[in-house]
Amino acid sequence: xxxVSVSDVTYEDLAQLxxxxxxxxxxxxREQHKIYAPLYKKRQEVVAKIPSFWALxxxxxxxxxxxxxxxSDSQVFADALKSIExxxxxxxxxxxxxxxxxxxxHFDSNEYFEDKVLEKKFWHRRALDGWSGIxxxxxxxxxxxxxxxxxxxxxxxAALFAARKKQDxxxxxxxxxxxxxxxxxxxxxxxxIIDKIENNTEAALSFFTWFGFxxxxxxxxxxxxxxxxxxxxxxxxxxxxxxxxxxEDVDEKDDEEDFFDESEICPSGEEVAEIIVNELWPQAIxxxxxxQEADDDDLSELEDADLDDEDDDDEPVDIRxxxxxxxxxxNGSSASPPPKKRRT
Amino acid sequence: xxxVSVSDVTYEDLAQLxxxxxxxxxxxxREQHKIYAPLYKKRQEVVAKIPSFWALxxxxxxxxxxxxxxxSDSQVFADALKSIExxxxxxxxxxxxxxxxxxxxHFDSNEYFEDKVLEKKFWHRRALDGWSGIxxxxxxxxxxxxxxxxxxxxxxxAALFAARKKQDxxxxxxxxxxxxxxxxxxxxxxxxIIDKIENNTEAALSFFTWFGFxxxxxxxxxxxxxxxxxxxxxxxxxxxxxxxxxxEDVDEKDDEEDFFDESEICPSGEEVAEIIVNELWPQAIxxxxxxQEADDDDLSELEDADLDDEDDDDEPVDIRxxxxxxxxxxNGSSASPPPKKRRT
Numbered sequence: 001x002x003x004v005s006v007s008d009v010t011y012e013d014l015a016q017l018x019x020x021x022x023x024x025x026x027x028x029x030r031e032q033h034k035i036y037a038p039l040y041k042k043r044q045e046v047v048a049k050i051p052s053f054w055a056l057x058x059x060x061x062x063x064x065x066x067x068x069x070x071x072s073d074s075q076v077f078a079d080a081l082k083s084i085e086x087x088x089x090x091x092x093x094x095x096x097x098x099x100x101x102x103x104x105x106h107f108d109s110n111e112y113f114e115d116k117v118l119e120k121k122f123w124h125r126r127a128l129d130g131w132s133g134i135x136x137x138x139x140x141x142x143x144x145x146x147x148x149x150x151x152x153x154x155x156x157x158a159a160l161f162a163a164r165k166k167q168d169x170x171x172x173x174x175x176x177x178x179x180x181x182x183x184x185x186x187x188x189x190x191x192x193i194i195d196k197i198e199n200n201t202e203a204a205l206s207f208f209t210w211f212g213f214x215x216x217x218x219x220x221x222x223x224x225x226x227x228x229x230x231x232x233x234x235x236x237x238x239x240x241x242x243x244x245x246x247x248e249d250v251d252e253k254d255d256e257e258d259f260f261d262e263s264e265i266c267p268s269g270e271e272v273a274e275i276i277v278n279e280l281w282p283q284a285i286x287x288x289x290x291x292q293e294a295d296d297d298d299l300s301e302l303e304d305a306d307l308d309d310e311d312d313d314d315e316p317v318d319i320r321x322x323x324x325x326x327x328x329x330x331n332g333s334s335a336s337p338p339p340k341k342r343r344t
Numbered sequence: 345x346x347x348v349s350v351s352d353v354t355y356e357d358l359a360q361l362x363x364x365x366x367x368x369x370x371x372x373x374r375e376q377h378k379i380y381a382p383l384y385k386k387r388q389e390v391v392a393k394i395p396s397f398w399a400l401x402x403x404x405x406x407x408x409x410x411x412x413x414x415x416s417d418s419q420v421f422a423d424a425l426k427s428i429e430x431x432x433x434x435x436x437x438x439x440x441x442x443x444x445x446x447x448x449x450h451f452d453s454n455e456y457f458e459d460k461v462l463e464k465k466f467w468h469r470r471a472l473d474g475w476s477g478i479x480x481x482x483x484x485x486x487x488x489x490x491x492x493x494x495x496x497x498x499x500x501x502a503a504l505f506a507a508r509k510k511q512d513x514x515x516x517x518x519x520x521x522x523x524x525x526x527x528x529x530x531x532x533x534x535x536x537i538i539d540k541i542e543n544n545t546e547a548a549l550s551f552f553t554w555f556g557f558x559x560x561x562x563x564x565x566x567x568x569x570x571x572x573x574x575x576x577x578x579x580x581x582x583x584x585x586x587x588x589x590x591x592e593d594v595d596e597k598d599d600e601e602d603f604f605d606e607s608e609i610c611p612s613g614e615e616v617a618e619i620i621v622n623e624l625w626p627q628a629i630x631x632x633x634x635x636q637e638a639d640d641d642d643l644s645e646l647e648d649a650d651l652d653d654e655d656d657d658d659e660p661v662d663i664r665x666x667x668x669x670x671x672x673x674x675n676g677s678s679a680s681p682p683p684k685k686r687r688t
Contacts (some may be wrong), residue, residue, distance in 0.1 A: 013390050017383070018629050024379045031375040035368045039361070046357050285362050 016239050029098040033091050036282075043285070044083070054084045056291040057284045065275045068268060072149050073207040080110035086281040089121070095226070099124035099134070101277055112149070114142035120211055122273055125225035126232060131217050134270055137161060139211040150212070151203035153265045156196050157212030160189040160263060164219070181218070184263070193263050204265060213269025360583050373442040377435050380626075387629070388427070398428050400635040401628045409619045412612060416493050417551040424454035430625040433465070439570070443468035443478070445621055456493070458486035464555055466617055469569035470576060475561050478614055481505060483555040494556070495547035497609045500540050501556030504533040504607060508563070525562070528607070537607050548609065557613025 047053040055077040058069070085104040090096025104119045120139055126132040138157035141148075148155075164184055171183075184190055197204060220228075235245045266272070280287065391397040399421040402413070429448040434440025448463045464483055470476040482501035485492075492499075508528055515527075528534055541548060564572075579589045610616070624631065 014629055014633070017387055017390060018633075020383055020386075021626075021629070024383055027379050028372075028376050031379070032372050035371050035375070039364055039368055042364075043361055046361060282365075285358055285365070289358070289362075 010244075012239060012242075012244060015245070019236055019239065026098050029088070030091065033088055033098065040086075040281075044085070047284070047288075048083065050288075052078065052081075053288055054284075055081045057084075057280060057287040060287040060291040060294070062275060062279055064271070065280070068205075068210065068272050069207040070149070070205050076110065076112050076149070076208075080107045080112070082106040082108055084276070084281070084284075086277055090123075097124035101273070103273065103276055111144060112147045113144055118211055120213075120273070123222070123225075125220040125222070126228040127217065127220045128224055128228045128231075130228075131220075132228075133215070133217055134273065135215040135217070135220050136213050136269065136273075137219075138214060141208060141211055149203065149206040150209050150265075151196070151200045153193075153196055153200060153203055153206075153209050154212040156189070156193040157209075157214070157265050160184075160187065160193050161214065161219070163187045163189040168221075190263055193265065197263075197265060207272075209266040210269055210272050213266040213272075214264060216264070216267070216270055354588075356583060356586075356588060359589070363580055363583065370442050373432070374435065377432055377442065384430075384625075388429070391628070391632075392427065394632075396422065396425075397632055398628075399425050401428075401624060401631040404631040404635040404638070406619060406623055408615070409624070412549075412554065412616050413551040414493070414549050420454065420456050420493070420552075424451045424456070426450040426452055428620070428625070428628075430621055434467075441468035445617070447617065447620055455488060456491045457488055462555055464557075464617070467566070467569075469564040469566070470572040471561065471564045472568055472572045472575075474572075475564075476572075477559070477561055478617065479559040479561070479564050480557050480613065480617075481563075482558060485552060485555055493547065493550040494553050494609075495540070495544045497537075497540055497544060497547055497550075497553050498556040500533070500537040501553075501558070501609050504528075504531065504537050505558065505563070507531045507533040512565075534607055537609065541607075541609060551616075553610040554613050554616050557610040557616075558608060560608070560611070560614055 055074075058065070058077050058081070059074065083106045085102075085106070087102045087104070088098055088100065089102045090100040091098050100121075100123045102119055102121045104117055106117050107113075107115065109116075118139055118141060120136060122134045122136050124133070125135050138154065138161045140158040141150075141154050143149075143154075164187065167183065167187065203209070239245050399418075402409070402421050402425070403418065427450045429446075429450070431446045431448070432442055432444065433446045434444040435442045444465075444467045446463060446465045448461055450461055451457075451459065453460075462483055462485060464480060466478045466480050468477070469479050482498065482505045484502040485494075485498050487493075487498075508531065511527065511531065547553070583589050
């Protein structure tokens, strides 16, 4: 071990390095986008011709994803999911972030809701308290009568969000000495959503609550993010000059985080988005192929044993039995199938 | 949904797309390497001055990693781990893969083993049966007398590997109509390792068994990989020309995979490598910072309550109590701490 004491390294050096790693991650996302964009476009064209492609991908999704879907959700996907699209919609915006991402679900006409497209946008923003991360806005789903799989949770999330917006506008951004959190707790829509969450534990399991997700931290507006980013840039410039930089607001952040979890109808919303963006989307063909192979395995077992229980997976619902058409086995792929149904 | 039947899409189209995604991944790894290489170099210089930096990073590692380490392992890291290095050693080799990676652990003189460096190399290779993935060679650790945390498992893995090599050389690569697997099962070193695994369930939990890891599929030589890659390139060329390509060997692959798990002393070896390469290494500063903050939290709890139980984590051993020096709290980082000890 080098004969140097801890004091020879300032923690500012580490903070400076962290900034450079953060920039490197953004640069990597941009390079990756350039490499993959034409491929994703080509893939969309090919898979558009395969009925139930995306429903089969979701069926074969990683185990963590399964925890966020119910048999009813799977039925909706099997009946009506046309395609999924993921777009880094701020990649070319100098004021935006390559981490911001839009996830669009396209549906055929169906018995559950009126919407043909449900688009969930995630903005990467910075809060004035020092936090940075992903925030979203609740998407109102036009559920058909008696068909709301979330039992009003997505409606309630949209209503709370609208009420917050109105409150903010009325107070013209001033905090009146109150924290964001305590102001929101006074809204009737806040109490309503807390009640709904408590009384609808079953509905809270539906994948569609994800469309109501806001944030693990609390919503951050574009304006707040712009202001915080300006301050952060000043800090970074100081740090790059070797000046010491203080971070004042670290403790407030903890309180906010504690508070917001209660009104969040989909506390795992960020994780669900990450699975879609980082696993299902880039590996869709592998998941689809694995679904085909699992299907073939089931069929050959049927032939061998002449039994009727092709449904020997541990999934609650096997979407493969729900979708209308399926293709023939694909043997040409050289890559390994995704982990979940890997042949071992 | 477009009015097109499944037969309009050949599965060759999907296989072709998969190849292009595979190439895109390699290209991304190369770009990422260019972006990060100078940063990693700079970081190594900074953290070399912080005693126990890497031991603290390992202590704060993701939960999955904890499953692969014992309290004795943590003690070795606390006593003697100097640094960790990750290198994509084939990145500039046209016959190599950017997925190949070397992980080096540097140690001070210590009471456990003679080695100053333990280097574990993972080659990304292609087998003639169609499989492709990561293989490694067992690293023999020069344990001091009575100090082998693996109770002979790493020695046994090295012995089996050497015996296999000798067997292959003697048979000059010919299979004599036997599968790789059945040839190996006849080696006395094979029976020895199976016995050792069965009788040393405790030792098999040590992190150091990872140095004996070979593969989840079975070792693949550089020669086999070169031959398989040549065949694969021919297939790819055909497919790019729109010709149909058959994959003959898919079934044999399953048997091999089933077989090899039995003599593998670290069945999760690939997962452990992935955690180090994809999480601990890129996020080391965040893990270190989180360790410092967790430490500070413990101290302030102590001050508040005047109690003696600072060790209220659920880890079996808290390495922070084992390492000699620790730094002051680092508040300047703008990024979130890694998930495990995130303040909520």
